[in-house]
Amino acid sequence: MKRAKRHASPTLLKPRNPVARSPLLGKGGAHGKTGAAKRRQAKVELARISRNPDEIE
């Protein structure tokens, strides 16, 4: 007979660190971009502009 999984007792959970920094805050909030994303965007934008400089106002 299959035995039921044993779960740890709720009392053994470590308490949440109240001063821990959310990873979301590291990129300027939920909609901010990471440094890598910004670099990627600049590269894509440069490639687009390089192909068609006339679109620059």
Next chain:
Amino acid sequence: MNDRVPSDLRLPAAVAVLKEGRVTSRALAEMHLARIAATDAAIEAWAHLDPARVRAEADRCDAVPLATRGPLAGIAVGVKDIFATADLPTENGSPIFVGHRAAQDAEAVARLRRAGAYVFGKTVTTEFAYFQPGKTRNPWNARHTPGGSSSGSAAAVAAGQVLAAIGTQTNGSMIRPAAFCGIAGFKPTRGTIPYTGVFAFSPTLDQVGTYARDVAGAALLASVLAEPGLISATPAALARPLRLLYLGSYPWTAIDREATEALDGAVTRLRQAGAEIVAAEFPPPWHDAHLVLRTIMLHEAATGLETVQARERRRMSPTLNAALDEGRATPRADYEAALRRRDDAIDAFTRWLAKFDAVLSPPAVGAAPADLTSTGDPACCSLWSLTGFPAISIPIGRAANGLPLGVQIVAAQRADDRMLAAAAWCEAQLPFAAMP
């Protein structure tokens, strides 16, 4: 991005998108480095280039707040290796100066930095900016010279490795490489851009100039380097049709057939577009103008390099030693007479040009020669270097062998803005989009 295909991006457009923050200096630097990796083995435009330093400089530019950025913020500029730079060697194209470090930047380099640009690397120069070639080859065909003495600066811009570069001209060192490499090369009125901190071959004749893919880019770069108010950042639109002189040849040299045909064709198209163009004969009293320049140039070079040559003759090329020996043998009285002739030439050609906006003439006797032991003939530039008049070369077509041909546009001293406006209009009528 395909690094084997050069970008169509021009300097003014890059300045605009960097200023808006749409593109980072680092992304632009990476594009330049990738293009160099793809092309420079055949061209060898650089005397000193450190990719790690380039990336650090680009990141430093990106850290500057948008609101406080200068007019060339984040732009990488190739600098001829006779400009003193505090953070890179300055070797003057000579084994005598290998590893030499200047204590401070040349004034032109300092102005670049103050405008927010950075030195991408040092570009190859001929030996002491004279005729002995460096390692650089023409981006259009590596068996051909890129011209000199600003060889690396012209080749790097032509190959799309950087958007802008600076160089110098004593005889034909800006205009000729621009013509051979198919880019815009601008030499402002002598003294417009300070020469402090640049190796002096002939203090009476030496001038700083700029390279970009087009007239607007060359003008923009020069406007930042020039004394305030002398060069506008953007060439003005014409208020009336141009009046131009067409000087198809110089009495001391012969222009080859292809170059003449290309120039004649350009003149026809400019006339059709509305310019009034008057064919001119070269004024007979000045058939020796190239010799006047030579007397001044070599006498001053011999004086300036006297102690170096006395100590290091064996590490100088035979070409340079012969030129310096010739300059030293020139009597002082001949040199002083040549200086007086120069003053007279400035007056005479200022009067000659008074009723015209600019002169159209060949920038070189033909396309870049298939010869890596010389940098070609500067004969078409000698008069305008002697007088210190502003000149610009723009590409107008290609020879049968695929190498570019250009037109040189010249005006009287301090008419730089008028000349640039004329050049921008001519460029618009004679579009040249090809790249190596």
